[in-house]
Amino acid sequence: MVPRGKLDLAALLLLQAFLVPLSNPYRGKLREGPGFIRLDGSRHRELPAPADARRDADRAVRDLESAIASGAALLEPEETANDIEFGLSAAHLFMDGNGRLARAVGNWVLLRAGYQLVNDPKRYCRERIHAYYFSLAAGEAGDRTRFREFFAGLVASCYRVPQPSEADRRDRDSGAQRPHTPVAWSNG
Numbered sequence: 001m002v003p004r005g006k007l008d009l010a011a012l013l014l015l016q017a018f019l020v021p022l023s024n025p026y027r028g029k030l031r032e033g034p035g036f037i038r039l040d041g042s043r044h045r046e047l048p049a050p051a052d053a054r055r056d057a058d059r060a061v062r063d064l065e066s067a068i069a070s071g072a073a074l075l076e077p078e079e080t081a082n083d084i085e086f087g088l089s090a091a092h093l094f095m096d097g098n099g100r101l102a103r104a105v106g107n108w109v110l111l112r113a114g115y116q117l118v119n120d121p122k123r124y125c126r127e128r129i130h131a132y133y134f135s136l137a138a139g140e141a142g143d144r145t146r147f148r149e150f151f152a153g154l155v156a157s158c159y160r161v162p163q164p165s166e167a168d169r170r171d172r173d174s175g176a177q178r179p180h181t182p183v184a185w186s187n188g
Helices: 009-019 050-070 077-091 098-112 121-127 129-140 145-158 166-174
Strands: 036-039 042-046
Touching: 009 050, 009 098, 036 129, 042 129, 050 077, 077 098, 077 129, 077 145, 098 121, 121 129, 121 145, 129 145
Parallel strands: none
Antiparallel strands: 036 042
Protein backbone atom coordinates (compact mmCIF):
# COMPACT_ATOMS: atom_id res chain seq x y z
CA MET A 1 0.00 0.00 0.00
CA VAL A 2 1.32 3.43 -0.97
CA PRO A 3 -0.12 6.29 1.11
CA ARG A 4 -1.23 9.44 -0.71
CA GLY A 5 1.72 11.68 -1.38
CA LYS A 6 4.08 8.71 -1.13
CA LEU A 7 4.10 7.57 -4.74
CA ASP A 8 7.76 8.17 -5.48
CA LEU A 9 10.73 6.44 -7.06
CA ALA A 10 11.02 4.04 -4.12
CA ALA A 11 7.38 3.01 -4.58
CA LEU A 12 7.93 2.58 -8.32
CA LEU A 13 10.93 0.37 -7.57
CA LEU A 14 8.78 -1.84 -5.32
CA LEU A 15 6.05 -2.02 -7.95
CA GLN A 16 8.54 -2.96 -10.67
CA ALA A 17 9.94 -5.71 -8.43
CA PHE A 18 6.41 -7.03 -7.96
CA LEU A 19 5.65 -6.99 -11.70
CA VAL A 20 8.89 -8.56 -12.99
CA PRO A 21 9.53 -12.31 -12.51
CA LEU A 22 11.72 -13.39 -9.60
CA SER A 23 14.25 -14.88 -12.01
CA ASN A 24 14.80 -11.58 -13.85
CA PRO A 25 18.27 -10.18 -13.01
CA TYR A 26 16.96 -6.59 -13.40
CA ARG A 27 14.12 -7.08 -10.93
CA GLY A 28 13.97 -4.30 -8.34
CA LYS A 29 16.90 -2.36 -9.82
CA LEU A 30 16.96 1.08 -11.36
CA ARG A 31 18.81 1.41 -14.64
CA GLU A 32 22.32 2.68 -13.87
CA GLY A 33 23.85 3.09 -17.31
CA PRO A 34 23.05 3.94 -20.90
CA GLY A 35 20.62 1.81 -22.81
CA PHE A 36 18.59 1.55 -25.96
CA ILE A 37 15.41 -0.02 -27.26
CA ARG A 38 15.65 -2.77 -29.87
CA LEU A 39 12.89 -3.27 -32.39
CA ASP A 40 13.13 -6.02 -35.01
CA GLY A 41 16.77 -6.65 -34.08
CA SER A 42 18.06 -3.12 -34.56
CA ARG A 43 18.41 -0.05 -32.37
CA HIS A 44 15.17 1.85 -32.33
CA ARG A 45 16.08 4.63 -29.90
CA GLU A 46 18.53 5.59 -27.20
CA LEU A 47 17.25 5.83 -23.64
CA PRO A 48 17.57 8.94 -21.50
CA ALA A 49 20.55 9.05 -19.17
CA PRO A 50 19.72 7.45 -15.79
CA ALA A 51 19.68 10.83 -13.98
CA ASP A 52 17.31 12.21 -16.62
CA ALA A 53 15.14 9.09 -16.35
CA ARG A 54 14.82 9.57 -12.58
CA ARG A 55 14.01 13.27 -13.01
CA ASP A 56 11.40 12.57 -15.71
CA ALA A 57 9.77 9.74 -13.75
CA ASP A 58 9.68 11.91 -10.63
CA ARG A 59 7.99 14.68 -12.63
CA ALA A 60 5.41 12.21 -14.01
CA VAL A 61 4.63 10.96 -10.50
CA ARG A 62 4.32 14.51 -9.13
CA ASP A 63 1.96 15.37 -12.00
CA LEU A 64 -0.16 12.31 -11.15
CA GLU A 65 -0.29 13.30 -7.48
CA SER A 66 -1.35 16.81 -8.53
CA ALA A 67 -4.09 15.42 -10.79
CA ILE A 68 -5.38 13.28 -7.94
CA ALA A 69 -5.31 16.17 -5.44
CA SER A 70 -7.07 18.56 -7.83
CA GLY A 71 -9.75 16.07 -8.87
CA ALA A 72 -8.57 16.04 -12.49
CA ALA A 73 -7.82 12.32 -12.26
CA LEU A 74 -11.56 11.68 -11.82
CA LEU A 75 -12.75 14.36 -14.22
CA GLU A 76 -10.30 13.38 -16.96
CA PRO A 77 -9.11 9.86 -16.13
CA GLU A 78 -8.07 8.95 -19.66
CA GLU A 79 -5.89 12.05 -19.97
CA THR A 80 -4.40 11.43 -16.52
CA ALA A 81 -3.70 7.75 -17.28
CA ASN A 82 -2.27 8.69 -20.70
CA ASP A 83 0.08 11.22 -19.10
CA ILE A 84 1.42 8.85 -16.44
CA GLU A 85 1.81 5.96 -18.88
CA PHE A 86 3.68 8.13 -21.36
CA GLY A 87 5.81 9.76 -18.65
CA LEU A 88 6.92 6.49 -17.06
CA SER A 89 7.41 4.68 -20.38
CA ALA A 90 9.46 7.52 -21.87
CA ALA A 91 11.59 7.88 -18.72
CA HIS A 92 12.54 4.19 -18.88
CA LEU A 93 13.78 3.91 -15.30
CA PHE A 94 14.52 0.20 -15.47
CA MET A 95 16.29 -2.22 -17.80
CA ASP A 96 13.08 -4.29 -17.87
CA GLY A 97 9.47 -3.85 -16.83
CA ASN A 98 8.94 -0.22 -17.82
CA GLY A 99 5.83 -0.90 -19.91
CA ARG A 100 4.37 -3.19 -17.25
CA LEU A 101 4.95 -0.55 -14.60
CA ALA A 102 3.47 2.26 -16.73
CA ARG A 103 0.41 0.20 -17.64
CA ALA A 104 -0.12 -0.83 -14.01
CA VAL A 105 -0.16 2.79 -12.81
CA GLY A 106 -2.34 3.92 -15.74
CA ASN A 107 -4.66 0.97 -15.10
CA TRP A 108 -4.96 2.00 -11.45
CA VAL A 109 -6.01 5.52 -12.51
CA LEU A 110 -8.70 4.18 -14.84
CA LEU A 111 -10.01 1.57 -12.38
CA ARG A 112 -10.29 4.21 -9.64
CA ALA A 113 -12.38 6.30 -12.04
CA GLY A 114 -14.83 3.44 -12.58
CA TYR A 115 -13.46 1.88 -15.78
CA GLN A 116 -13.64 -1.91 -16.05
CA LEU A 117 -10.79 -3.93 -17.53
CA VAL A 118 -12.15 -6.25 -20.25
CA ASN A 119 -9.01 -7.08 -22.27
CA ASP A 120 -5.29 -7.27 -21.51
CA PRO A 121 -3.47 -3.97 -22.22
CA LYS A 122 -0.14 -5.85 -22.49
CA ARG A 123 -1.56 -7.96 -25.29
CA TYR A 124 -2.91 -4.85 -27.02
CA CYS A 125 0.55 -3.25 -26.90
CA ARG A 126 2.37 -6.43 -27.97
CA GLU A 127 0.07 -6.88 -30.97
CA ARG A 128 0.81 -3.28 -31.99
CA ILE A 129 4.44 -3.09 -30.91
CA HIS A 130 5.58 -0.95 -33.85
CA ALA A 131 2.78 1.58 -33.38
CA TYR A 132 3.48 1.59 -29.63
CA TYR A 133 7.22 2.22 -29.96
CA PHE A 134 6.85 4.77 -32.76
CA SER A 135 4.17 6.66 -30.82
CA LEU A 136 6.50 6.83 -27.80
CA ALA A 137 9.37 8.04 -29.98
CA ALA A 138 7.16 10.72 -31.57
CA GLY A 139 6.06 11.84 -28.10
CA GLU A 140 9.65 12.08 -26.91
CA ALA A 141 10.37 14.23 -29.96
CA GLY A 142 7.59 16.60 -28.88
CA ASP A 143 4.51 15.32 -30.74
CA ARG A 144 2.26 13.48 -28.29
CA THR A 145 -0.58 13.12 -30.84
CA ARG A 146 0.41 9.60 -31.90
CA PHE A 147 0.72 8.38 -28.33
CA ARG A 148 -2.67 9.91 -27.42
CA GLU A 149 -4.21 8.13 -30.40
CA PHE A 150 -2.50 4.87 -29.47
CA PHE A 151 -3.66 5.20 -25.88
CA ALA A 152 -7.23 6.03 -26.94
CA GLY A 153 -7.26 2.80 -28.95
CA LEU A 154 -5.93 0.89 -25.95
CA VAL A 155 -8.68 2.28 -23.72
CA ALA A 156 -11.39 1.57 -26.33
CA SER A 157 -10.15 -2.03 -26.77
CA CYS A 158 -9.29 -2.92 -23.19
CA TYR A 159 -11.73 -1.06 -20.93
CA ARG A 160 -15.44 -0.58 -20.48
CA VAL A 161 -15.94 3.12 -19.97
CA PRO A 162 -18.28 3.92 -17.08
CA GLN A 163 -21.67 5.28 -18.03
CA PRO A 164 -22.67 8.50 -16.28
CA SER A 165 -25.54 8.31 -13.82
CA GLU A 166 -28.70 10.37 -14.25
CA ALA A 167 -27.34 12.89 -11.70
CA ASP A 168 -24.12 13.16 -13.70
CA ARG A 169 -26.09 13.81 -16.90
CA ARG A 170 -28.15 16.53 -15.16
CA ASP A 171 -24.97 18.15 -13.82
CA ARG A 172 -23.35 17.99 -17.25
CA ASP A 173 -26.43 19.50 -18.93
CA SER A 174 -26.53 22.29 -16.33
CA GLY A 175 -22.82 23.02 -16.80
CA ALA A 176 -21.78 21.72 -13.37
CA GLN A 177 -18.63 19.61 -13.31
CA ARG A 178 -18.18 16.75 -10.92
CA PRO A 179 -16.80 13.28 -11.34
CA HIS A 180 -19.28 10.78 -12.75
CA THR A 181 -18.31 8.22 -10.14
CA PRO A 182 -17.55 9.29 -6.58
CA VAL A 183 -14.35 7.44 -5.77
CA ALA A 184 -12.09 8.11 -2.84
CA TRP A 185 -8.43 8.23 -3.84
CA SER A 186 -7.18 6.25 -0.92
CA ASN A 187 -4.85 3.43 -1.76
CA GLY A 188 -6.51 0.88 0.46
